[in-house]
Amino acid sequence: MATIKDVAKAAGVSVATVSRVINQSPKASQASIAAVTAAMSALGYRPNANARALVSQSTNTVGVVVGDVSDPFFGVMLKAIDHVVRQQGKQLLIGNGYHDAQTEREAIELLINSRCDSLIIHSKGLSNDELIRYAEEVPGLVVINRYIPEIATRCIALDNYKGAYLATEHLIKHGHQHIGYICSNHDIEDTEQRKAGYLAALAEHGLPHNDSYIEYGTPDEQGGESAMIALLSKQLPITAIATYNDYMAAGSLSVLEDNHIQVPETLSLIGFDDGLIAKYLHPKLTTIRYPIHIMAEQAAMLSLKLAQKDAGEATVRMFVPTLVKRHSVGRATGE
Structure with missing residues (x-):
């Protein structure tokens, strides 16, 4: 050599x-x-x-920590970040965190030791305090999909509570009063925020909350299947269901089809995220749009500016989700 x-x-x-x-x-x-x-x-x-x-004093690399690179959600996020950093002549280094504190910590430490110019961190396992310490150490660190008050201007976040509220309210406006919820069993803030939004919508529209109307599963198709099977086994008078994300909705649709339950004629279903899968399901899924592409671009641009000591205007970037109407929600019958 x-x-x-x-x-x-x-x-x-x-x-x-x-x-x-x-x-x-x-x-x-x-x-x-x-x-x-x-x-x-x-x-x-x-x-x-x-x-x-x-x-x-530069490797021209941007470090990114995601939950799981095989998840399509993170694929969209990484592609958007890569588009921005490549325009600046830089390359990505990627680490998986798997929503586990120790794994996230190891990934961040590796990226710091690799002398990345900027860091974009999707962390659900580490505490606020630890992420604040990392932010103090790395000027170009930005946290995505999480809001930490002490470093609010370095966070790119989504109002998960508002999104779940919108989803549930959409079902209520279609006359549904018995609304179930299929929830993630991951112990992260997104889970609590979305569940809280569902419960708040029920309460503010005078509908009772019933714990038996909520089932939990892994936030994927298999989790949606198991949660839907559990709900159906209870023989509840549910006419509509809000789900934690589109993949749980997809699993739910599979179970409903197997049991000859028509959507939306017999039961309405709404997702969350507006991932690629949503418009290819049958029926096409009504859902809540998570603007992860725009959020990821914003995170990349902010991280690059911070690394260059150009913070610009200090603003809080809290994105608001929007409703995407398709064909999986219909009017309630027999309520």
């Missing part, structure tokens, strides 16, 4: 000149740049990224 000394010898220049060319120093002449570039190409020399970082 070629070394920097080999490049210097082949180019007929000093090691210091090679270093200046590699680190794009304005002191490097055009002749030196041409000679060194040609020598590196001929020898197959690849500059050491860590060594360059020690000189430039």
Whole structure:
């Protein structure tokens, strides 16, 4: 493997000149740049990224921690971030946190040790205090999908409570009074906020809350299936169901189809997120739009600015979800 000394010898220049060319120093002449570039190409020399970082104090990398890269939700988020950072000539380093505190901590530490210029963190396992400490250590750190008052201007968050309230209220406006809820069993703030929004909508419209109308499962298709089976087994007078996300709604639809329960004629169903799956289900899923693409772009731009000591106007970025009407919600009958 070629070394920097080999490049210097082949180019007929000093090691210091090679270093200046590699680190794009304005002191490097055009002749030196041409000679060194040609020598590196001929020898197959690849500059050491860590060594360059020690000189430039930058690796041109942006670190991102997500829950699980295999989840389509995070795929959309990463694509939006990547689009922004590539425009700035940077690359992504990605770590999975799996909503586990220790795993998230290890991922963040690895990205910090890799000298990432910016960090965009989706964390549900770490405490507010620990994320605040990381924010104090890393000027370019931004937290996405979470609101922490002490670092509010470095958070990009969604009003989950409002989203679930809108979903439940939409069902109520269609005449439904017996409304179930299929909830995530993950112990994270999104779960509590969305459940609270569902309960608040019932209360504010004078409808009673019944614990038996709520079932829990993993926030995916399998969790939706198991929760829907549990609800159906109770033989409750439910005419509509709000779900934690679109994937739980998809699992629920599968169970309803297997049991010959028509949607929305017999039972109405509403999701949350407006993921890619929502408009391809049958019937097409009425849901709450989670603007993760826009939020991710905002997080990337803010993180890059903070890393450059350009905070700009200090604002709180709390996004509001919106209702997407499709075909899975109908008017209540027999209420």
